[in-house]
Amino acid sequence: MILGFSTHKILPDRPRVNRQLLDQTQFPLLASLQTCANRRDAPFYTPGHKHGAGTPDGLRTLLGMPALQADLPELPDLDNLFAPQGVIQEAQELAAAAFGAEQTWFLTNGSTGGILAAILATCHPGDKIILARNMHQSAISGLVLAGAMPVFLQPEYDPQLDIAHSITPEAVTEALSAHPDARAVMMVSPTYYGVCGNVAAIAQRCHQYSIPLLVDEAHGSHFAFHPDLPTPALAAGADLSVQSIHKTLSALTQAAMLHVQGDRIERDRLTRTLALVQSTSPNYLLLASLDAARHQMATQGKKLLEQTLSLARQASAEIAQIPGLSLLTPDQAKTPGFTALDPTRLTVTVAGLGIDGFRADEILHNQFGVICELASLQHLTFIITPGNQATDIHRLVCALKSLPSPFSPSPSLLPPLSSLLSPLPSPLPPLSPRQAFCAPTETLPIAQATGHISTELICPYPPGIPVLMPGEVVTEAAIAYLQQVLAAGGIISGCSDPGLQTLKVVRM
Numbered sequence: 001m002i003l004g005f006s007t008h009k010i011l012p013d014r015p016r017v018n019r020q021l022l023d024q025t026q027f028p029l030l031a032s033l034q035t036c037a038n039r040r041d042a043p044f045y046t047p048g049h050k051h052g053a054g055t056p057d058g059l060r061t062l063l064g065m066p067a068l069q070a071d072l073p074e075l076p077d078l079d080n081l082f083a084p085q086g087v088i089q090e091a092q093e094l095a096a097a098a099f100g101a102e103q104t105w106f107l108t109n110g111s112t113g114g115i116l117a118a119i120l121a122t123c124h125p126g127d128k129i130i131l132a133r134n135m136h137q138s139a140i141s142g143l144v145l146a147g148a149m150p151v152f153l154q155p156e157y158d159p160q161l162d163i164a165h166s167i168t169p170e171a172v173t174e175a176l177s178a179h180p181d182a183r184a185v186m187m188v189s190p191t192y193y194g195v196c197g198n199v200a201a202i203a204q205r206c207h208q209y210s211i212p213l214l215v216d217e218a219h220g221s222h223f224a225f226h227p228d229l230p231t232p233a234l235a236a237g238a239d240l241s242v243q244s245i246h247k248t249l250s251a252l253t254q255a256a257m258l259h260v261q262g263d264r265i266e267r268d269r270l271t272r273t274l275a276l277v278q279s280t281s282p283n284y285l286l287l288a289s290l291d292a293a294r295h296q297m298a299t300q301g302k303k304l305l306e307q308t309l310s311l312a313r314q315a316s317a318e319i320a321q322i323p324g325l326s327l328l329t330p331d332q333a334k335t336p337g338f339t340a341l342d343p344t345r346l347t348v349t350v351a352g353l354g355i356d357g358f359r360a361d362e363i364l365h366n367q368f369g370v371i372c373e374l375a376s377l378q379h380l381t382f383i384i385t386p387g388n389q390a391t392d393i394h395r396l397v398c399a400l401k402s403l404p405s406p407f408s409p410s411p412s413l414l415p416p417l418s419s420l421l422s423p424l425p426s427p428l429p430p431l432s433p434r435q436a437f438c439a440p441t442e443t444l445p446i447a448q449a450t451g452h453i454s455t456e457l458i459c460p461y462p463p464g465i466p467v468l469m470p471g472e473v474v475t476e477a478a479i480a481y482l483q484q485v486l487a488a489g490g491i492i493s494g495c496s497d498p499g500l501q502t503l504k505v506v507r508m
C-alpha cells in the first residue's frame with residue numbers, strides 16, 4: 001500500500017531533533033528514493049508508466065531510465081509530504097538546520113505555493129496585509145485566495161536605472177501606524193536584480209506590532225552558505241521566508257522551501273494551507289532534489305560559492321571595462337530600499353550602447369548562444385550559480401564585447417514613473433482583489449475604463465511595479481502611463497488585451 005494523502009500510515013511519534021546531532025553528510029530522502037528505485041517490485045500503483053516500462057520512447061530517451069525508475073509515489077519507505085514522519089521529516093530537519101530555520105517545509109509547487117500558503121496562513125478574509133507593490137504575482141493570487149485586503153507600499157525606485165528596489169523601514173512604520181490592525185507585512189528581498197532591502201529594520205518594526213514579517217526570498221536561497229553574500233532574511237529577523245531552491249541552487253525546477261522561525265506564524269495552519277495549494281501526488285524527483293541541494297550546500301557550499309563569487313567578480317571586472325556597458329554594483333547599496341546586492345547576480349546596463357535590452361538579448365541569444373535570465377529596456381540580468389563554469393563567463397564577456405554600438409547613448413525612452421509613485425492615490429482599494437476577481441466583469445474600450453474597478457493585474461517591465469491591481473480604480477494617469485510604456489517598446493504583462501485597446505473591469 002502506498003502512503004496516499006488520506007491513507008497514510010501513522011508512525012509512532014518521533015523524538016524532537018537535537019540539531020547538534022544532525023549529520024549533514026546524510027541525504028535520507030535521496031537515499032531512500034534510490035533504494036526504492038533499485039527494487040524490482042511488481043508495481044500495481046501509480047504512476048502509470050511503471051518504472052518507465054510504459055514510457056513512450058521519445059520521453060524515455062530524453063529522461064533516461066534512472067529518472068523514470070525514481071519517479072515513484074508515496075511508498076511506505078518514502079514518507080508523506082503532508083504528514084511527514086520518516087525520511088521527508090528527516091530531510092526537512094536537516095534543511096532547517098542548514099538554512100538557519102526552526103522548521104522547513106519542502107514545496108513542489110515552487111515559491112509560488114509557499115507564498116500562497118504564507119498569506120493564507122496569516123490572513124483571514126477581510127484582514128489587512130501590508131505588502132510591497134512590486135511583489136511577485138503569486139502574492140496577488142494569495143490575496144485573491146485569502147480574501148485579504150492589501151495595504152500597498154511603493155518600493156524605492158531608482159529613476160536613473162528605472163529599477164524598483166525594496167520597501168523601506170520608514171514606509172513600513174508609517175503604514176503600521178495607519179493600519180495597526182494589519183496581520184502581516186510581506187516584502188521581496190532580494191529582488192529579481194539581486195537588490196536586498198533592510199529586512200532587519202522592517203522585522204523589528206513588525207515585531208513591535210506583534211505581527212510577522214514574511215519575505216519572498218525566491219532568489220536568495222544561496223545566501224546562507226557564504227559570508228560574502230547578503231544576510232539571509234531569517235538571520236535578519238524575518239519570521240518566514242520562501243526560497244526557490246531551483247533558481248540559484250541545484251534543485252529541479254519547481255522545487256522550493258518554506259522556512260519559519262519563532263511563534264508569530266501558526267505552524268499547524270501553515271501546514272494545512274500548504275496542503276490546500278499543492279498536489280496530493282508530490283513529485284519525488286523534486287523532493288529528492290531538495291535533499292540533494294541541501295546536502296551539497298551544507299557539505300561543500302562555502303567552497304562552491306567561493307568559486308561562483310570568483311567567477312562573478314571576474315565577469316563584473318571584465319564587463320566594467322567594456323565601453324558603453326555598466327553594472328549594478330554593491331557600492332550603490334546605500335539607500336533605505338537598497339542595503340545590499342547579491343554579487344552573483346549581474347545586471348548589465350546596455351542603454352549606453354544605444355541599443356535596448358531586448359535587442360541585446362536577441363543578439364546574445366541568436367549569435368552567441370548566451371542567454372540571460374531577464375531582459376528589460378535598459379538592462380540584461382544574468383544569474384551566476386555553482387553550475388556555471390569559467391567557459392560560460394568567457395562566452396558571456398566575449399558576446400558582450402561584440403554587441404554593436406550603432407548610436408550614441410540615448411536616455412531612457414520610458415515616461416517618468418514619478419506621477420504614479422508615492423503616495424499611492426489610496427493605499428486601500430475599494431474592493432479586495434478577491435472581491436474584484438469574483439465579481440461579474442465587462443470588457444470596456446480603454447478610453448471608457450477610467451473610474452471603473454480593474455479586475456486585471458497590469459505590470460510594465462521595467463520596472464516591474466504593477467500599475468493596476470484587481471480591486472483598484474482605473475485612473476487616467478495609469479492608462480496614460482501604460483500606453484506610453486507600450487509606445488516606448490516596453491512590455492506590459494497581465495492584461496487580457498496585450499495591445500491595451502480594452503480592459504476587463506468590474507461590471508457596475
Ligand SMILES: Cc1ncc(COP(=O)(O)O)c(C=O)c1O
Nearest residue numbers: 109110111112136216218244256
Ligand atoms: C520574486 C519572485 N518571487 C516568487 C517567484 C515564484 O517562484 P517559483 O517559480 O519558484 O514559483 C518568482 C518567480 O520568478 C519571483 O521572481
